[in-house]
Amino acid sequence: MTDLQGTSIIGFHRAGPNGKTLQGFNPATGENLPPVYHSATGSEVDEAVQLAHAAFAVYSQTTGAERARFLRRIAENIEALGDELITRANSETALPEPRLRNETARTCGQLRLFADVVEEGSWVDARIDHGDRDRKPLPKPDVRSMFRPIGPVVVFGASNFPLAFSVAGGDSASAFAAGDPVIVKAHPAHPGTSELVGLAIADAVHGCALPEGVFSLLYDAGNEVALALVKHPLIKAGGFTGSRAGGRALFEAAVCSRPNPIPFYAEMSSINPVVILPGALRERSDQIVSGLHGSVTLGAGQFCTNPGLVLLSEDAHDFVNKLGDLMTNTPEQTMLTPAISASYKNGVSARMNHAGVQTIGGAALFKTDSSQFLASPELAAELFGPSTLVVTYTDRQQLIELINSLEGQLTATIHGSEEDLLEYKEVVRLLETKAGRLVFNGFPTGVEVCHAMVHGGPYPATSEGRSSSVGTRAIYRFARQVCFQDFPNSALPAELQDENPLGIRRLVDGETSIK
């Protein structure tokens, strides 16, 4: 068993027990979990960033193979924690053990997926345009470019994924893969889980003989550490998953009030509309009700992809009643934190008291019509928890108006027959402009970690709607295009050398070339 120390991890040493305190808390039993944790102080924040900056000089020059070894070592170290990690995470989050085992597997799987990507190496999008000294009127230079690491990255652990979106989660994995040192700000809801994973990473840094500044883990009882990190001049990018208010505050600090703005990827808020078209309703109504109920209530609804809005034909009374019955009979689940639970209860209560909203069955399914929804922007706000709002439409025009009114989303789901897809082509086109991922005849919860995944979407789904935080496309958030003009072959990165020593895919004089 690991002796949890309750202090930040700064490179290869531990911070002092000087800052404000926080403590793990078991939301199922209401008990505090030892040890007491201490926030990093201002000078400890600076120390971690200076170490990361120094480490960048070395880590940015490592090969894909070296980074792959490091990522795989992290995965092995996390797996070696075994039950200790699951038990602690379960105490701190009340998430069931099977879910936490799956999440551990996913976390290690994505570390290994990024290892494969950087070991293979083609992700850098190497491009070579050969020069021509004899071109008229001016000689043509030799121009070569690729993606290079951006610099030290700050990652914010998320409450709802203590493993897959936290200390060694997708943001850290993609930043490490790109060649960037990472400083994680631990989420206060699972400090012990964070320490265990943090030690696993620090051990991998050490075991791979990398500079200690490649990784630090800082605790923060409030938001001082978070803000100090995103404002630090040597931090070059950041990733966050959490509330709209929290994400926006960090975005302001990183982008708007910083003298030199940095890319900041905040995933904040999404109600993940589910559009049910007439053909699907005719053909598979009960199946959709059952799948929707499962998706809405999965993990107490604590997913960014939770379907919080269902657009449904106004005559689908049976659909609504059946969904209401299922929701009413769903056992209550412990939520992640008292704050999330309180916020959910307030949100539910506001909907119950909303004049234009009908409460169906128990307290988690709500229903309103198109004009009421369009007139009440508060109904389009995310309500984090196992609840959803059905908005009825009378015809296609009203459905289009509803979709037009939506903010940016992580996902949009369409249930339809293949004929519906043809007849409602404009609906699909409009949903594409609103979301990063379109799901057909499925449900938005469950985000596959793969090469093609896009987990992102226009604001406020994310603060940077062109990118993805899940899957291998995520690596591009923490990399930048750099170009080398007329460099001697030996001084170029291996990816751009004439011989293509790494055997990667490249674009040479405009043609794709695979060794």
Next chain:
Amino acid sequence: MTDLQGTSIIGFHRAGPNGKTLQGFNPATGENLPPVYHSATGSEVDEAVQLAHAAFAVYSQTTGAERARFLRRIAENIEALGDELITRANSETALPEPRLRNETARTCGQLRLFADVVEEGSWVDARIDHGDRDRKPLPKPDVRSMFRPIGPVVVFGASNFPLAFSVAGGDSASAFAAGDPVIVKAHPAHPGTSELVGLAIADAVHGCALPEGVFSLLYDAGNEVALALVKHPLIKAGGFTGSRAGGRALFEAAVCSRPNPIPFYAEMSSINPVVILPGALRERSDQIVSGLHGSVTLGAGQFCTNPGLVLLSEDAHDFVNKLGDLMTNTPEQTMLTPAISASYKNGVSARMNHAGVQTIGGAALFKTDSSQFLASPELAAELFGPSTLVVTYTDRQQLIELINSLEGQLTATIHGSEEDLLEYKEVVRLLETKAGRLVFNGFPTGVEVCHAMVHGGPYPATSEGRSSSVGTRAIYRFARQVCFQDFPNSALPAELQDENPLGIRRLVDGETSIK
């Protein structure tokens, strides 16, 4: 000859002569150039944006081949303007005719390069991960993604490239190529050139039977139109090349004060450091002096890539004296606008009066030492015009300190021998963190339009330092990743269909596949 009308082009019609007025001005002769131009009114701005929004529904669905045809038609129409365009541009900018002919060729060349890219089609980075219904514990969905157009884009014409960075310049070409309607805010310094090119584009929209909202051109005597455009909820991205103050103001409006921030690419300020290492100084001193002089004074120094800072060994007196002689004997050139000329003169005068700065020869070459430079941040600010500042260093450590002090740059140039490159590896590594393009033994002016070019760099070189505004990589600024999960093959974009009907390069289950 075209009858210039002096009003904004809104789709297929002309705006009224109602807004505030502006007029072309010949900086060589001091005379106003007819006609009088009228700013777009608020309702005309809204009309252009509404048209662009409506056009997006159609234009975003066009094939690469259709967009290629449109881009090529624009190039043909511009070429058909012939001497009329050159004459008007020369009157409005005082740029010499040969330069304007080259710039026209470059403008048409980049339109055709983007046509080739979208006709070929692989730029969309299509990715397919096949599903597996039998996977345990959960079935694996079929996930496919690609880059899709982002929506209506606003482009700001630049003063210093009346063609290549203006109405049909790189930003417009890349946005059109990605599938986005474009609204250009004409630069007030060349309204007639803008109108000629704007009519050429509108004619191509018409000739290709595209919806009129694909293109509008708006005039603005102040900044009301500019701000109204970037604040408009239906505008989805923007591109700007110009001053730091102007770029920052638009960035604030587009990103910070907008309820839903959009990507905004402002290219603002760069002093393009040139580092001269000892080996190069020994081997090619005179050659470097002559090349540097040419680069500093090219086009009256009115390039974003103008080398405004030279880092040189303190004992290189001969180098400085020779450069001073060349600068002193350079004939004065007419600058683009009275405002640019006045600002340049003020900047030169401030440097002449700077206690720690030595004026060499005439008034355009300045010299200071490392400690003075580090203590005077104003010396690191861009001075737009044919001037440069030599900063001397005593040793490698001082050179590294100087580089560390720099803000983000579009380019960084190294003159060295191959031995220098080995010995000063850390200098090259540091320069990479500061700039988008590294030039070896050359000069930064002259930006090749090709696949590998990166014209961008960390703030304040650009407000978004991971991207490029020149070359085919520029297309990604105006596109976003979109993912389709479990869609029937027939409802997918052609790029993602099983048969690969377009024959493009794709990443299928993690492997690059070329048809």
